[in-house]
Amino acid sequence: MSGTPILAAGCVLWRPAVSGHGIEIALVHRPKWDDWSHPKGKRKRGETAEACAMREVLEETGRRCELGTRLPTAHYTVDGRPKEVAYWSARALDGGFVPTREIDALVWLPPSAARHRLTQPRDRELLDTALSTTHP
Numbered sequence: 001m002s003g004t005p006i007l008a009a010g011c012v013l014w015r016p017a018v019s020g021h022g023i024e025i026a027l028v029h030r031p032k033w034d035d036w037s038h039p040k041g042k043r044k045r046g047e048t049a050e051a052c053a054m055r056e057v058l059e060e061t062g063r064r065c066e067l068g069t070r071l072p073t074a075h076y077t078v079d080g081r082p083k084e085v086a087y088w089s090a091r092a093l094d095g096g097f098v099p100t101r102e103i104d105a106l107v108w109l110p111p112s113a114a115r116h117r118l119t120q121p122r123d124r125e126l127l128d129t130a131l132s133t134t135h136p
Contacts (some may be wrong), residue, residue, distance in 0.1 A: 010040020011090035012130035025114035035119035
């Protein structure tokens, strides 16, 4: 049994809305958990939280991103181990989504619809914080 936290990082990924009004939020679907969440993942040894967040966004959404405001770190437990996920608001850049076994779907939604789709309450709180600090 280890009390050492699992370190991870991710982003609330956004882009200007295709309609030209407001922004859209990227959510990923993980079939293993059958949930909708922000792109995130575990840090590799020696990797900074920033580098991890950008790598995970690229791996899970196919998009490069530009990190913006640092958001609150999420703290929760997974299988009895503490987990800490560092988050940023991030603007999506170029790239394209390709489904994988880990992430089988990506959606871009207006913030209110994204908030509704998110599975975990902590992810909804994170979205609310990101929206209050994101200025496209």
